[in-house]
Amino acid sequence: MLVVGLLVVAAAGSGVWWWGMVDDADGPVDCSALLSNVKIKDALGAGYQKGMSCSELGTALQTAAGGKGTEGHTAAQxxxxxxxxxxxDDALTNSGQKSIDPSLRLPLAELIADYxxxxxxxFKGLDARYVEHASDDRPWSDAAGVHMAVWDDTLIRVTRAVAASPNAYARVRDAQTRQSARILTRIPHPARGVTLTLPPVGNSVALGVLDAIAHDVSQSSSAGAGKKWRSDVIEAxxxxxxxxxxxxxxxxxxxxxxNWxxxxxxxxxAAESKGFTEQGVRLLDIWAKGRADGFKASESxxxxxxxxxxxxxxxxxxALSKKP
Structure with a gap:
């Protein structure tokens, strides 16, 4: 009930692993669709070159947005x-396709992970500020720095587009795991009520998005390819x-x-691997054990x-079952 209530409030207010990847029957969006997009050209600025290759485009995207582990980002990035x-997202929606050229998957995944x-x-959708600023033309900032906001369906579709490559999906999932762990470690000792319950529940909400993306990728291919994709993700x-x-x-x-x-x-x-679908609970239990102060998460x-x-x-x- 707490999560539902907060969702209502929020709504108001380059080494690529080629093996194991899966693709939709209608094929991926090619690089030319991005190169011709006005927003991509604007994002690249002086880094845009007509006729650049897919790998060059991936590098340019990372350079423009400051990927690969940048600590903090400038307003321009x-x-x-x-x-x-x-x-x-425009290119995906206009084409009606769900995946993107393999050369762009890891660069875009690293950017999503970097942010x-x-x-x-x-992904979590519980911070009303991200909804309020999703339509802003400029980045917004607070005491913690400059923030990037887009509508959640845009981020979900782009993440789904890169996830056909297992290493790209694993890169995003690992980054979200790190962030979920950071959220847990910030819970004060002792904590009660929402201070204790909201962080692990919020983690679970965000991770549920990645479960859905994994499901959609697996369902887009044969059973054998889907199983291989999941095995490769777990190994990564x-x-x-x-x-x-x-x-x-x-x-x-x-x-x-x-430990996770x-x-x-x-x-x-399995189509719904418990290692993924129970991650929120598993992270909570691992954190509780690591505290070493006798704390144990309640069954509720x-x-x-x-x-x-x-x-x-x-x-x-x-949402993903529908064409973009």
Missing amino acids: VRAMREILQGT APDTYEI LKQSAPNPPPSYESDPVGYIRG AAQLDAADT LRADCRNSQYDRYSDVVH
Whole structure:
């Protein structure tokens, strides 16, 4: 009920792993559709060159928006990122296709991951400020810095477009896992009420979006290709996580992320892998154990996380079932 209420408030207010990727029957959007888009040209500015290759375009997009782990972004970079997402969404919508050229998947996934604090909030949909500023022509800022806001359906469609490549999807999921872990580690000790419950429930809502994207990618291909895609995603997530996990005291985010990845089973290629669909609960339990102060999440909170992740998943699955 808490999540539903907050959603109402919010609504008011380059090494690519080619193996394992899947594509929709009608094929991906090619690079020319992006090169001809006015928003993409504007985002690239002086970096735009007529006739540039797909790989050159991917590099230019990252340069314009400041990808690959930039700590904080300038207003110009945030504006470019917003136009890149909107321009890519335009190309997808105009073509009626769901995926994008393989050469662009990892560069765009790295950008989405690089903006994890913002993309997490957009996926979660509980911060009314991101809704209020989704139509702004300019980036908005507060004490924490400059922020990027777009409508959640735009971000979801672009993330779905890059997810056909397992390494690209894993890159986004790992970034959202890191951000979810950061959110948990910021909960004060002791905490009660909304201060305790909202962060893990919010994590679950955001992660439900990625569950839906994984479902849609898997359903777009044969059963065998879908299983291979999931296996490759899990393997990529396990390889990128710290192993063995660090101690909670030395690196709480790494502890949560590493222990979650260690629970993943590459053989779990079911359409709805529990390693994904129960991630919100698993992160909560790992965090509670890492605190080492006897805290244990209540069954009601665990149920709220599980149900919130499933509800968001269901909504996004329905939205993605429609053509752009």
